[in-house]
Amino acid sequence: MNNTFGDLVHTKRNQLGYSMRELARRTNVDVAYISKIEKGQALNPNFSVVMRISKELSINIETLQRVFELNEDITTVINGAIQxxxxxxxxxxxxxxxxxxxxxxxxxxxxxxxxxxxxxxxxxxxxxxxxAKEMFYVITVEDKEWIHVLETPVVDSQLIDLYYQAFELSESHSMIVKGEIVTFPDYFNESQLRTIQSLKDMCTGIKEEDERYLTFIELKEYLEKMTIG
Known part of the structure; x- marks a missing residue:
């Protein structure tokens, strides 16, 4: 009886006449890692590795659930990885x-x-x-450098006005570009890029004592009404 995943892999591999090296080649898993699995030295093997080896050795889902003593259905585990x-x-x-x-x-x-x-x-x-989706980029510039960029599939005067008010921006310091920006400046990083979803998150996180609270609430309400197709 196979008590562990390593025991199961060892048995199935021998039944199919595969050497460890052959199994490694077929699954693109390092042969040393397969050896550790079979010897029980890899107590918590990588999920992706387990699935690749199981597929190659025809180990079904129910068997995996038994050897790993999973209390939840394996589909739930897969869905968790997807999440x-x-x-x-x-x-x-x-x-x-x-x-x-x-x-x-x-x-x-x-x-x-x-x-x-x-x-x-x-x-x-x-x-x-x-x-390709058409995008607009509202680029805010200060001292000739991009401070942050709003990426939005919809742009109109009300959105821009609320955005400027909420973040205390000046129209004279911003420009709107239509179409995908292929390359950002070297000094620009991901945290400076704003999206519609990140704007919603910012609006949700604003505190009542903030003097721009009402503006953020108005911006949030507008964002939730936006139709993005």
Whole structure:
């Protein structure tokens, strides 16, 4: 009986006639790491490594759940990994794709038609993510250097006026550029880039005692009404 993941990997690898080096080649996992897993020296192996080895050795989800003594369903674990890496608006689509792939690999009969449908979903997601969206950039300049940049798919006079008031900016110190900025100045860093979502977060975090509180509330209300397509 296989009591640990390492025992299971060792047994399955021998059943398939793979050397450790061959398994390492097939899974793109370092052979020394596989050795540690089999010897029980890697007590908390990387999730991605576990999934790659399991796929190559045909270890199903239920078996993984048993050997790792998981109290929660393995799908919940997978979804947890997705939560950390995938933008909010894409999570449902990605979770659906992962769920279908898990079912395809678990079935004894390989369903090529269903795989084709999953690939179509992946292609649609890829197309959606890589379709250029028109953006506007409100660049605030001080002493000939960019202080911060607001990135927004929608720009109008009310948004700009509220933005300037909330952050006490002068129109004479800002410019609006339409289209993607390919390269930011070397001195400019990610923390200086503002988005519609980060603006909402800033508005939510403003304290009542702040003298610009009412302006931030008005800005927040306007941002929540914006239609971004």
């Amino acid at each position: 950390k890496r995938v933008p909010e608006e894409e999570k449902e689509t990605v979770q659906g794709i992962v769920g279908e792939l898990v079912q395809i690999t678990d079935n004894q009969e390989f369903d090529i038609k269903r795989l084709g449908e999953v690939l179509q979903k992946i292609y649609s997601l890829h197309k959606m993510k890589n379709t």
